[in-house]
Amino acid sequence: MSTSVEALGMVDTERYPLTDPGSAAWREIVDRTRADLAEAGCSVLADFVRPELREVLRTECAELEPHAYTKIEKVNAYNTAIDEPLPEDHPGRTIMERGNAFVARDRIPASSIIDRLYASPLFQRFVADCFGLPELHELADPLAGLTLNVIAPGRAHPWHFDTNAYTVSMLTQAAEAGGTFEYCPGIRSTTDENFPAVRAVLRDDGTHPVQRLDLRPGDLQLFQGRFALHRVSKVTGAIARHSAIFAYSERPGVIGSAERTRQLFGRVLPAHLAGRTVRGDELLD
Secondary structure, three states: OHHHHHHOOOEOOOOOOOOOOOOHHHHHHHHHHHHHHHHHOEEEEOOOEOHHHHHHHHHHHHOOHHHOEOOOEEEOOOOOOOOOOOOOOOHHHOOEEEOOEEEOHHHOOOOOHHHHHHHOHHHHHHHHHHOOOOOOEEOOOOOOOEEEEEEOOOOOEEEEOOOOOOEEEEEEEOOOEEOOEEEEOOOOOOOOOOHHHHHHHHHOOOOOOOEEEOOOOOOEEEEOOOOOEEEEOOEEOOOOEEEEEEEEEOOOOOOOOHHHHHHHHOOOOHHHHOOOOOOOOOOOO
16 A cells, blocks of 8 residues: 555645545545536546646656557548448548657556556545546556657547446646637437437537536546547647546456557557457447
């Protein structure tokens, strides 16, 4: 336990008592986060990282930017083949440009704030409790468990759904302008793709509400991204937007598909060729 507690030295534990699991203060934060998730599919724990360490957080992640794999490509909201035949009004026919890049887990030092946080059993227990789960596991994927998302000026992360039901992220460097997180909570479910609503958002016809968040470096975001269509708007100015993505799974041993891994990181490792991809639903992406 002491090692895990020491790993959380970057967290404002007076405000977020991760080192005192099950306490009244812990339960208060967890209950509030669960209420946010139930109401809006998203909860932001502001100033999660101690103020005096935010510049360290920013610098550590900014130094990783040269390792980001960048591939500008045409995509749809489901990351399926864009030349696949689809009905005329299918939202998968809306093509967008994906310009964000990812730094893979094996490029992120174990000594960094984001790696220490991701691997902390206390942090994992806290996140699981916030999502109402008995436990969460780090991905067994050697590239995709912890990543840094980089959006350079002039680029955006277009509308999409996450492959994980539970998304945890932290802004580490804000864009000079733009780079706003926009989302439509609960727009689909495990049994209903709700194509009409998705199509309305993609067409920007104003008939389906879109929520927007102005995140700050050091804020922790918990998000039900499997069921919420979301994007990061175009980054403008001279500074890239950086955010750490903490990927967990309800079951151990999860590894991404070779196709998706190559798309995101430009390479695969032997683990990705073993055919061990796990999905918990039958949704399109």
